[in-house]
Amino acid sequence: MDELDRQILDILRRDARTPYTEIAEQVETSEGTVRNRVERLTSDGVIERFTISTRTGNIKAMIEVSVKVEVDTTRISELMAEWEEVDFVWQVSGEEDVVLVVDAADTRAVNELITKARELDEVKSTKTRLILDERLGRSP
Amino acid sequence: MDELDRQILDILRRDARTPYTEIAEQVETSEGTVRNRVERLTSDGVIERFTISTRTGNIKAMIEVSVKVEVDTTRISELMAEWEEVDFVWQVSGEEDVVLVVDAADTRAVNELITKARELDEVKSTKTRLILDERLGRSP
């Protein structure tokens, strides 16, 4: 991981469809070098995946979920990852155990999701925050 | 937004480099239809961007930041988005005001980031959770 890698990642993070030739021009190297590096970064797992970020609805939110002590959080995470409108499920350290990042049509849809979570026996409590604004960092 | 759109988004979310021809095959339509739909979804803002998810370090974490009442959270967000190792900055509703999603080399690097946040006059407190596992949802 050197400065060139970081520059390439930065460009892809902003637009993963930027052609290798154009990246090469921007970072002042050849297309082949960019391609080799992207391949290496991908196989090394630095690039986890090429993906899209979406906004299907008008609301993004994070729902923090506390589960009972004896519950397998991995199983709960798998379950919740299958729910409509859930973008990510994080298992986290700290007070809560699982965080859902959701993209929903409206507040009603978010509320339904919260209800669905609360209805599970394994769930002790939830805490929801609406994401009012998302800003892309310059990392890495 | 119909079922076909949702299927296309689902495929792109898992691998945004999937060729239109291959998507078309999977959803049983023509390449042109897929292309038109992706273009429409992009211009409508449903697809916010084509991007990469990365893991440059070994630690991912979310740092929840409380700022003083009188502080402009947008300005703070802009500032923090410039910090190394920060993937996203969210302005959120609820107890805390800003959430940083970070990707760092090790716990020491996470700690430095927390310290940096706490050293700001505008920051009242922080709460950190390590992200132990990330699971991709099937949304939308």
Next chain:
DNA sequence: TATGAAAGACTAACTAA
């Protein structure tokens, strides 16, 4: 929806460090 031109990505052989 079908087709061909243009753009981009990939292969493989080569060069330099």
Next chain:
DNA sequence: TTAGTTAGTCTTTCATA
């Protein structure tokens, strides 16, 4: 032996009918 370059070929995208 690894990283980088380049020319030729193949694939994908895109515009047009």
